[in-house]
Amino acid sequence: MEQIGLIGYGSMADMIARQLLKHGQIKENELFIETRTKGERLQALMSDYPNVSADSLENWAETCGLILICVPPLHVIETLRRLHPYVNRNTHIVSIAAGVPLRLLEAETEAGISRFIPAITSEAEAGVSLVVHSEALTADQKERLNERLSVFSSVREIKESNLDAASNLTSSAPGFIAAVFEELALSAVRNSGLSKEEAFDFLIHSLHGTGKLLIEKKMSFGETLERVATKGGITGEGAEVIRASLPDVFDRMFDKTLKKYELLTEQAEKQT
Structure with missing residues (x-):
């Protein structure tokens, strides 16, 4: 070896x-x-x-x-x-x-x-x-x-041309996921009598279970939403808000992080 x-x-x-x-x-x-x-x-x-x-x-x-x-x-x-x-x-x-x-x-x-x-x-x-x-x-x-x-x-x-964007979905993703779902949990606290500890505990277990469904049952994101959201129901209402608001947030996140990768490359090039 x-x-x-x-x-x-x-x-x-x-x-x-x-x-x-x-x-x-x-x-x-x-x-x-x-x-x-x-x-x-x-x-x-x-x-x-x-x-x-x-x-x-x-x-x-x-x-x-x-x-x-x-x-x-x-x-x-x-x-x-x-x-x-x-x-x-x-x-x-x-x-x-x-x-x-x-x-x-x-x-x-x-x-x-x-x-x-x-x-x-x-x-x-x-x-x-x-x-x-x-x-x-x-x-x-x-x-x-x-x-x-x-x-x-x-x-x-x-x-290699796709490495930076893919890194956002692998290496950086745990941080991004933590940031997104911390905000979801804190919103639940602001809009209810739940404690922060309760909200975090409920959501962490939901994340764990969702990940298992996606991997073990080979369910897509769309299929998962269909299973949870009944027509005209509460989950669908929430999902509509998310789909209307988050694309712009994530596009701005990718724009900012990819520019940071470009800056690192430029700085590294100056060392050669």
């Missing part, structure tokens, strides 16, 4: 490391981590897995066949440059950063490159991981990475 390196150790890196270890995709002594701040998150991992190594990449990068860069977008290019003396065309480098396209990554290294957009839902072994592979990667390298990721998520290869 090949050695794996992680550079940066935020919440997503922690999720990836723990899932790979939990599912036997790597042994403790084969995982190497470099992070500038060795805080509570890393200390907790090393308490659970004491044979994981936390050291400067200069001391392990040359021996790792797979290296995941988990630093913020505007630190990715400098990290690739630090890696340059220690990697070769047989090394597989994976960036989880938004807004830094393959063409900029490929220009900095001879190693094979993939972009991986994880989702926090993978902590519950659910959700979708988005992957874009460099054409320079071998079929075996692509397959090995996809197999590793599939132990804790559903892996979908996607065109």
Whole structure:
């Protein structure tokens, strides 16, 4: 089994490391981590897995066949440059950063490159991981990475041109869903005698059950609405309001987030 390196150790890196270890995709002594701040998150991992190594990449990068860069977008290019003396065309480098396209990554290294957009839902072994592979990667390298990721998520290869919009539906979606349904719960509180705790509890269980119906029963959104909304009934009245108001909200959300991705790309380009 090949050695794996992680550079940066935020919440997503922690999720990836723990899932790979939990599912036997790597042994403790084969995982190497470099992070500038060795805080509570890393200390907790090393308490659970004491044979994981936390050291400067200069001391392990040359021996790792797979290296995941988990630093913020505007630190990715400098990290690739630090890696340059220690990697070769047989090394597989994976960036989880938004807004830094393959063409900029490929220009900095001879190693094979993939972009991986994880989702926090993978902590519950659910959700979708988005992957874009460099054409320079071998079929075996692509397959090995996809197999590793599939132990804790559903892996979908996607065109890079669609990656930013798709990320809104996978990686960012839990945050957007939380924001939308928090407002729904708070509206119920304002319009009733329900406590915030009651409203949140009722809605969270409804979300969980709706997700199970959509996945396990393979129901579409439209079919779910038809099952709940009787003709001329209360649910239909509410759904009409939502359909009249929310399209503009979501179009503005996509416009703002896609512009942010474009800005990150422009800033990354200035570093090359």
